Amino acid sequence: MKEELSKVSSMQNFEMIQRERLPTLYEVLIQRTSQPVDLWTFYTFLSQFPYAINYLDFWVDLMTHTRLCKNYIELVRKSLINFPQEQQQNGSTSTATFDLLNALIEEGHLDPEAPDKLLENSGPDVPFSPKLNELLGDWKHQSGIGQEALRNEDVALIVDEIMKRRSQQDGKPQITTKQLLHSAVGLCNTYLVSPEQSERYLSNIPMETRNRIIESVQIERKYDIEIFDDLK
Known part of the structure; x- marks a missing residue:
C-alpha cells in the first residue's frame, strides 16, 4: 500500500514539475509553447543579435524540408502498398505499370516498407x-x-513518373523528388552559397562542411534529410 502511494505521489510530483518547468528550446521551435515563451517571442528576442535570426530561419526551413521528405515517403509507401489491391479490385492501374512495379519490388530495387531509400538518389546495388x-x-x-x-535504373524518377500519372488520374496532389531537390537547392542557395547571393547566409559554418553539403546537393543532386545533419 505504501509503495503504491509512493508511486502515485511521485507521478503527481513529476506532472507538477512538467507543468511548472520552462519549455525546452526544441519545444519552442516546434511550436508547442505559448506566450511568453512561444516561437514568435523567441524570434523577436533573437532579432536583437546580428545574424542570429538567420539560424532560426534556417532551422524553420530545414524542418519544412524534413516534413516534405517524410510526406513524400509516406505517400509513396501507401501508394505502393495499395497498387496491387487497386489492380485486383478495379484494374485502375495499367498492366504495364503493375508489372513494372512488381518487378522492381521482386528484384529488390524497391521496398514498399522502406521507400525512404529513394531519397538517397543513388543507383541500385545491382543493375x-x-x-x-x-x-x-x-x-x-x-x-x-x-x-x-528516363534513365534506366533511376528508380526514384521512375516512381516519380508513375506517381505523377496516378495523381493526374485521381486528382490528388503528389510530391516528387524534383520538388525535394528544389527544396534542398533552395536551402543551399539561401544559407550556404555566398553572402552576396543571400542576406541570410550562415557565416559560421566550417568551410569543409559547407562545401560538402553544396557538392552533395548541387552536383550529386541529393536531397535526403541526412545531408544537413551537421548543421542541426
Whole structure:
C-alpha cells in the first residue's frame, strides 16, 4: 500500500514539475509553447543579435524540408502498398505499370516498407535485369514516354513518373523528388552559397562542411534529410 502511494505521489510530483518547468528550446521551435515563451517571442528576442535570426530561419526551413521528405515517403509507401489491391479490385492501374512495379519490388530495387531509400538518389546495388529493362521499355511505350526520357535504373524518377500519372488520374496532389531537390537547392542557395547571393547566409559554418553539403546537393543532386545533419 505504501509503495503504491509512493508511486502515485511521485507521478503527481513529476506532472507538477512538467507543468511548472520552462519549455525546452526544441519545444519552442516546434511550436508547442505559448506566450511568453512561444516561437514568435523567441524570434523577436533573437532579432536583437546580428545574424542570429538567420539560424532560426534556417532551422524553420530545414524542418519544412524534413516534413516534405517524410510526406513524400509516406505517400509513396501507401501508394505502393495499395497498387496491387487497386489492380485486383478495379484494374485502375495499367498492366504495364503493375508489372513494372512488381518487378522492381521482386528484384529488390524497391521496398514498399522502406521507400525512404529513394531519397538517397543513388543507383541500385545491382543493375536491372534484362526482364526488368524490357518491362521498363514496355511501360515507357504504353505511357507515351520517350525511351531516353528516363534513365534506366533511376528508380526514384521512375516512381516519380508513375506517381505523377496516378495523381493526374485521381486528382490528388503528389510530391516528387524534383520538388525535394528544389527544396534542398533552395536551402543551399539561401544559407550556404555566398553572402552576396543571400542576406541570410550562415557565416559560421566550417568551410569543409559547407562545401560538402553544396557538392552533395548541387552536383550529386541529393536531397535526403541526412545531408544537413551537421548543421542541426
